[in-house]
Amino acid sequence: MGRLRQMENLRKLLAGTYRDPDTGEFLHVPMRMLKIEPSLAGCEGDLIKALDLPGPFAVLSDDNTHEALGHRIEAALKPLGEVVAIRLGKRPHPDDKTAARVMREGEKAGSYIAVGSGSITDLAKYSAARQGKRCAVFATAPSMNGYTSVNAAITVNGHKKSLAAVSPDGVFIDLDVLAKAPKRLIQAGFGDAICRSTAQADWLLASRLLGQTYRLAPFAFIADLENELIADPAALLKGDRAALSCLIQILLLSGFGMTICGGSYPASQGEHLISHHVEMMPPEGWEPALHGEQIAVTTLVMAKLQDDILERDVPPELGASRLSVHRLRSHFGEDVGLACWKDIQPKLADDTSAARLNERLQALWPRLRSEINLVRRPAAQIDKALRDIEAPRRYGDIGLTRTAFTDAILHAREIRNRYTFLDLAADSGLLEPERLID
Numbered sequence: 001m002g003r004l005r006q007m008e009n010l011r012k013l014l015a016g017t018y019r020d021p022d023t024g025e026f027l028h029v030p031m032r033m034l035k036i037e038p039s040l041a042g043c044e045g046d047l048i049k050a051l052d053l054p055g056p057f058a059v060l061s062d063d064n065t066h067e068a069l070g071h072r073i074e075a076a077l078k079p080l081g082e083v084v085a086i087r088l089g090k091r092p093h094p095d096d097k098t099a100a101r102v103m104r105e106g107e108k109a110g111s112y113i114a115v116g117s118g119s120i121t122d123l124a125k126y127s128a129a130r131q132g133k134r135c136a137v138f139a140t141a142p143s144m145n146g147y148t149s150v151n152a153a154i155t156v157n158g159h160k161k162s163l164a165a166v167s168p169d170g171v172f173i174d175l176d177v178l179a180k181a182p183k184r185l186i187q188a189g190f191g192d193a194i195c196r197s198t199a200q201a202d203w204l205l206a207s208r209l210l211g212q213t214y215r216l217a218p219f220a221f222i223a224d225l226e227n228e229l230i231a232d233p234a235a236l237l238k239g240d241r242a243a244l245s246c247l248i249q250i251l252l253l254s255g256f257g258m259t260i261c262g263g264s265y266p267a268s269q270g271e272h273l274i275s276h277h278v279e280m281m282p283p284e285g286w287e288p289a290l291h292g293e294q295i296a297v298t299t300l301v302m303a304k305l306q307d308d309i310l311e312r313d314v315p316p317e318l319g320a321s322r323l324s325v326h327r328l329r330s331h332f333g334e335d336v337g338l339a340c341w342k343d344i345q346p347k348l349a350d351d352t353s354a355a356r357l358n359e360r361l362q363a364l365w366p367r368l369r370s371e372i373n374l375v376r377r378p379a380a381q382i383d384k385a386l387r388d389i390e391a392p393r394r395y396g397d398i399g400l401t402r403t404a405f406t407d408a409i410l411h412a413r414e415i416r417n418r419y420t421f422l423d424l425a426a427d428s429g430l431l432e433p434e435r436l437i438d
């Protein structure tokens, strides 16, 4: 079966034998062990032993992940030394308060063993970094691409931040456990995987138009797996082990892609900016959806925008960016508005730079269009895949109001100095959220 062969890319990356398609050099990732098995029952202790992590082991879980796998890990580690069980209750938030609790309860531990998905892993990786400890992860759901990344999403004083974290020494996947993960988590993982398409298109645009560095590797090692997954996304909901393996491999590779590129470029562009805006300025009383659920919805918006713009035979005509510090401050508030304004200066266009970019676009357009179209998926294809796995597709599916969502699409580009199709569209008068959301 093709999917087993494709474990090859992960294996090569870990062994340092995957060649960078850009340079021909071998790529390296900061992880020592990675297992994806039909079941890990009976070998949990051996895996940790093989990593030779310092004890005692602080095993991090919440009520759900403890039941799914945590109790098994705790029992398996006891023969190896002292185990500190840190149970974080029903649905822990990866915030400064919870992290402080983890660090307090795990103070005398030598290593954190995370048993869970996004929140638990982020708390373990972040706490380990702060306390100079090591960490390993037993994943319980294919829900996001953070298992292998060296950042953690932690909410500090109510603001979600991407903070430095350690790379786990090992990540271990039991496909039986993944198959029993809540449906929503699997759908979310698909969302955080399928945004590869819009992110790559955005990054290619920035690279070709503005001369930013672009890397092939993070897309090359995912391409075959993504093609397999998209051929039958519904298999994920049936617990198909090969499909689950495919999805988790993509998510693990996506995390490595960010590490290799020294930034989130290959996995986070316009679609993540829109999602981020939603979280910064949510409608009153909004209950946040899962990260990947939001990304599913925002990816569809970006894919439609890219459809619209790439359909044009002639390139959009850019004008000066119509933004001002005043506008940003009145939208985001004084402090955040000012911080965003400072951050986005490099990508803003004035009349002179707009004219220069237009010249470049004119010369580039036919080649740029075909280059991007070659690597992206049309909105209709992404929409169908999301429908197949019953994932959220429209703003209402994630509890958003129309105003909050159109607002997010309009202002997402103001958050960060990352040039995407949102900028190209906005600066050429083509950003019309109403066209993109139904």
Ligand SMILES: [Zn+2]
Pocket: 145, 192, 267, 268, 272, 291, 295
């Ligand atoms: Zn993401």
